[in-house]
Amino acid sequence: xxxxxxxxxxxxYYSELFLSCDVDNTKKVASNGKVLDLFxxxxxxxxxxxxxxxxCGATRLGHFGRSxxxxxxxxxxxxxxxxxxxxxxxxxxxxxxxxxFVMGKNxxxxxHAVMFADAENQGHYFPRPPLRVQAKKVSAHEMxxxxxxxxxxxxxxxxxxxxxxxxxPTSPHAWRKHKRQASGGNVDRQPxxxxxxxxxxxxxxxxxxxxxxxxxxxxxxxxxxxWVSFTDTPPSSTLPMHPPSAQPESTTxxxxxxxxxxxxxxxxxxxxxxxxxxxxxxxxxxxxQFKTIQPDLTGLxxxxxxxxxxxKSKLPILELSHIWELSDFDxxxxxxxxxxxAAFHLVVxxxxxxDLPEKLPESLMPKLIDLDDSxxxxxxxxxxxxxxxxVEVTPNKSPSMPSLNxxxxxxxxxxxxxxxxxxxxxxMTPSKIHMQEMELKRTGSDHTHxxxxxxxxxxxxxxxxxxxxxxxxxxxxxxDGYSSSDSFTSDQEPISSAVNRQRSHSxxxxxxxxxxxxxxxxxxxxxxxxxxxSLDMNRNFAAVPAAGSQQPGxxxxxxxxxxxxxxxxxxxxxxxxxxxxDGLPAHTSTSxxxxxxxxxxxxxxxxxxFAVDQPEDDEENxxxxxxxxxxxxxxxTMRTTKNDVQAEERNATTVNSxxxxxxxxxxxxxxxxxxxxxxxxxxxxxxxxxxxNVIATVLATQPSIPRSIGKDKKAIQASIRRNKETNTVxxxxxxxxxxxxxxxLEERISLEVQLEQLRPFSHL
Amino acid sequence: MxxxxxxxxxxxxxxxIRSVPTQGELKFHYTVHTSLDVVEEKISGxxxxxxxxxELYLGLLxxxxxxxxxxxxxxxKVKFVIVVDSSNASLRDNEIRSMFRKLHNSFTDVxxxxxxxxxxxxxxxxxxxxxxxxxxxxxxxH
Numbered sequence: 001x002x003x004x005x006x007x008x009x010x011x012x013y014y015s016e017l018f019l020s021c022d023v024d025n026t027k028k029v030a031s032n033g034k035v036l037d038l039f040x041x042x043x044x045x046x047x048x049x050x051x052x053x054x055x056c057g058a059t060r061l062g063h064f065g066r067s068x069x070x071x072x073x074x075x076x077x078x079x080x081x082x083x084x085x086x087x088x089x090x091x092x093x094x095x096x097x098x099x100x101f102v103m104g105k106n107x108x109x110x111x112h113a114v115m116f117a118d119a120e121n122q123g124h125y126f127p128r129p130p131l132r133v134q135a136k137k138v139s140a141h142e143m144x145x146x147x148x149x150x151x152x153x154x155x156x157x158x159x160x161x162x163x164x165x166x167x168x169p170t171s172p173h174a175w176r177k178h179k180r181q182a183s184g185g186n187v188d189r190q191p192x193x194x195x196x197x198x199x200x201x202x203x204x205x206x207x208x209x210x211x212x213x214x215x216x217x218x219x220x221x222x223x224x225x226x227w228v229s230f231t232d233t234p235p236s237s238t239l240p241m242h243p244p245s246a247q248p249e250s251t252t253x254x255x256x257x258x259x260x261x262x263x264x265x266x267x268x269x270x271x272x273x274x275x276x277x278x279x280x281x282x283x284x285x286x287x288x289q290f291k292t293i294q295p296d297l298t299g300l301x302x303x304x305x306x307x308x309x310x311x312k313s314k315l316p317i318l319e320l321s322h323i324w325e326l327s328d329f330d331x332x333x334x335x336x337x338x339x340x341x342a343a344f345h346l347v348v349x350x351x352x353x354x355d356l357p358e359k360l361p362e363s364l365m366p367k368l369i370d371l372d373d374s375x376x377x378x379x380x381x382x383x384x385x386x387x388x389x390x391v392e393v394t395p396n397k398s399p400s401m402p403s404l405n406x407x408x409x410x411x412x413x414x415x416x417x418x419x420x421x422x423x424x425x426x427x428m429t430p431s432k433i434h435m436q437e438m439e440l441k442r443t444g445s446d447h448t449h450x451x452x453x454x455x456x457x458x459x460x461x462x463x464x465x466x467x468x469x470x471x472x473x474x475x476x477x478x479x480d481g482y483s484s485s486d487s488f489t490s491d492q493e494p495i496s497s498a499v500n501r502q503r504s505h506s507x508x509x510x511x512x513x514x515x516x517x518x519x520x521x522x523x524x525x526x527x528x529x530x531x532x533x534s535l536d537m538n539r540n541f542a543a544v545p546a547a548g549s550q551q552p553g554x555x556x557x558x559x560x561x562x563x564x565x566x567x568x569x570x571x572x573x574x575x576x577x578x579x580x581x582d583g584l585p586a587h588t589s590t591s592x593x594x595x596x597x598x599x600x601x602x603x604x605x606x607x608x609x610f611a612v613d614q615p616e617d618d619e620e621n622x623x624x625x626x627x628x629x630x631x632x633x634x635x636x637t638m639r640t641t642k643n644d645v646q647a648e649e650r651n652a653t654t655v656n657s658x659x660x661x662x663x664x665x666x667x668x669x670x671x672x673x674x675x676x677x678x679x680x681x682x683x684x685x686x687x688x689x690x691x692x693n694v695i696a697t698v699l700a701t702q703p704s705i706p707r708s709i710g711k712d713k714k715a716i717q718a719s720i721r722r723n724k725e726t727n728t729v730x731x732x733x734x735x736x737x738x739x740x741x742x743x744x745l746e747e748r749i750s751l752e753v754q755l756e757q758l759r760p761f762s763h764l
Numbered sequence: 765m766x767x768x769x770x771x772x773x774x775x776x777x778x779x780x781i782r783s784v785p786t787q788g789e790l791k792f793h794y795t796v797h798t799s800l801d802v803v804e805e806k807i808s809g810x811x812x813x814x815x816x817x818x819e820l821y822l823g824l825l826x827x828x829x830x831x832x833x834x835x836x837x838x839x840x841k842v843k844f845v846i847v848v849d850s851s852n853a854s855l856r857d858n859e860i861r862s863m864f865r866k867l868h869n870s871f872t873d874v875x876x877x878x879x880x881x882x883x884x885x886x887x888x889x890x891x892x893x894x895x896x897x898x899x900x901x902x903x904x905x906h
Contacts, residue, residue: 303876303877303878304878306878307878307879310879317879318887320879321877321879321880321887324877324878324879325873325874325877328876328877331872331873331876332876333876333877333878
């Protein structure tokens with residue numbers, strides 16, 4: 001195949017033709033059938049067509065690739081100009097007119113001939129087709145109100161329009177997209193477009209031309225599509241189209257609009273907009289109708305009710321059946337709001353004479369429940385109305401965690417026990433995360449609000465943190481505790497909300513990974529100095545635990561952890577990076593850990609139970625051995641603790657529960673700490689159980705802090721230390737529990753295998 | 765490759781028959797009709813067992829020299845029959861099963877349509893059903 005040089009116009013024309021033949025949307029191969037039809041439409045003798053096919057190499061390849069197709073088109077142009085078909089001449093001939101394709105329709109031929117005669121199309125012939133399309137489209141829309149309510153069949157439901165067998169929207173879509181790319185002065189396109197489109201129509205409609213003459217053969221929608229990109233003419237021309245509001249009127253419009261309507265009108269109405277798009281008023285009407293059947297907009301209309309409703313439209317059952325098949329997207333025998341609107345729209349269209357597409361147009365597809373942009377959600381006119389429906393979550397609202405929450409409540413509430421722990425993608429900036437972590441540590445240890453920056457963040461973090469927190473603490477009410485303690489979160493639901501948020505975050509940014517410990521900011525932002533506020537906050541939080549539930553407990557917990565020696569090392573950094581410092585290392589070093597830790601959130605709940613029980617049961621604690629002991633207990637206490645946690649009845653052990661919850665916050669920290677100095681942490685770990693006591697002890701034990709910059713700083717550092725210790729302890733416990741879990745799973749698998757082996761007879 | 769697909773109602777009348785070489789359709793109609801006896805025999809043979817214990821896929825019903833006939837029955841006694849060309853020796857049991865699964869799925873989709881009255885012939889307007897069945901026809905051709 002020798003290389004082919006095409007002029008710009010030719011390039012465009014050929015590519016459009018190729019797309020029209022590219023039924024399968026492969027972009028690479030034009031289906032043989034279409035191609036051959038197209039060639040035949042060029043009014044060349046069969047031998048010539050065969051020769052061309054051979055020359056371009058399609059016979060060799062067996063199919064029409066893009067290059068073959070282009071070559072073939074060029075050869076057709078050659079043949080039509082009466083020149084001998086030679087491959088060599090392909091590139092040598094300049095100023096070759098574009099290949100002409102005749103659609104075989106009488107009135108079309110002259111049109112085509114004229115149109116294709118020159119690359120520049122004046123669009124004279126376009127007025128009518130677009131006109132008609134336009135009229136139909138407009139009338140369809142206008143008709144909705146009058147038509148539907150009365151449920152009377154329109155006078156000419158039997159539209160003369162015969163839809164092409166090929167689904168109108170599909171090919172037009174290809175066109176449209178293609179055209180849009182070309183954009184700009186598409187005058188050149190005009191000739192090619194109609195030409196290209198018609199072959200497909202021609203094939204689809206054996207006997208398209210009906211009494212209507214012009215475009216009756218062509219379904220309006222596709223025509224609209226094709227005309228879309230033609231010219232960028234002002235929309236004003238479309239205005240005349242809108243007035244007609246009745247079908248009879250539309251007919252008059254059609255006939256009356258001849259010269260005035262140009263492609264622009266077409267383009268206007270259909271430009272970047274497909275004929276199946278539902279306008280706002282339409283949608284509103286559909287929604288109202290939906291409500292009459294099913295008051296709950298998020299509910300489903302059962303098939304029988306829908307059947308009765310649509311039967312009122314007096315369409316033949318067969319067509320209604322077809323409409324149903326198109327619109328019942330999930331094939332569940334019931335219609336959601338979206339599906340109902342699609343079905344209604346199709347009914348309206350059908351009554352107005354539009355033919356039903358072969359497959360559901362994109363704009364009618366129900367929006368899928370997906371956090372990301374799901375398929376088939378191009379440009380719904382009114383997304384707002386669907387926000388209520390769980391099925392039609394407006395996608396690409398990843399930042400809108402609240403909306404996701406709305407959509408997932410049912411799902412999440414059922415998952416209380418599953419505690420699906422995704423790598424919490426919380427959309428929070430690192431600084432915020434740090435803030436949270438810092439806050440957690442601070443609040444946990446000293447009940448102090450870490451720093452002013454932290455305090456500043458709480459409001460910002462409130463949504464995210466509580467979400468994050470809740471996500472992180474799926475199985476526990478800790479998240480809620482935190483949030484509530486911070487008085488930022490509204491709901492106190494333990495797991496469900498946590499899970500909810502968790503779910504909602506699953507799709508959000510990957511930054512969430514770092515946010516493992518996103519405790520909501522402390523409720524009482526201390527506007528005073530950053531460091532020194534810690535002490536104050538400690539006091540504040542110390543007061544809270546007694547009053548509140550987990551919240552204060554959570555806060556109270558961390559303080560016990562950090563070992564003195566460590567804090568000395570870390571306190572310095574803490575001093576200045578109180579806000580970010582922890583966050584950063586947390587991010588960097590703990591992010592990887594967070595991943596593994598997150599799945600352990602379920603474990604955390606156990607751990608909490610653990611932690612709660614531990615101090616009660618035995619003072620012994622999260623030393624490594626202690627953790628080991630805890631692990632076995634974890635299983636036992638898991639359920640109970642979970643329940644307890646869920647019940648939020650930790651008042652008796654508010655502090656403990658708080659402590660338990662706090663571990664969740666700082667999980668990354670412990671890991672990090674572990675890396676740093678497990679030894680140092682061990683002694684601290686032992687303090688874990690004594691949650692309430694630890695705080696006091698830790699508070700008391702701040703001697704090792706080398707710095708004596710000020711009470712505040714010490715307090716902060718101490719709390720940091722405690723938190724860190726707690727973190728480490730918890731992390732260790734976590735890992736041990738994980739290990740246990742793995743073992744148990746292995747056991748389970750082996751047992752299942754045995755079971756399978758023992759039960760071969762069940763298959764007999 | 766499948767040459768004929770048929771959906772038979774509980775009362776043993778066809779709801780849907782489609783053959784690929786559309787010329788010799790009558791021949792396949794007869795084939796499907798005779799295979800119904802085999803189907804009945806199979807499903808009554810397991811009579812004592814409960815429906816759920818009865819396998820939906822009936823397997824090869826009826827081999828002739830030109831083709832093989834496979835059967836499948838749903839829990840509502842709707843039967844699917846697929847006639848496969850014998851020349852295609854590579855059709856494994858699993859492939860036949862998957863063909864029946866697809867057929868069953870398409871059939872349930874049609875059933876879900878409230879406008880479809882069970883017992884009505886499946887109109888060709890039910891494009892999805894037809895498309896899916898056609899895809900079954902051609903699934904092994906490529």
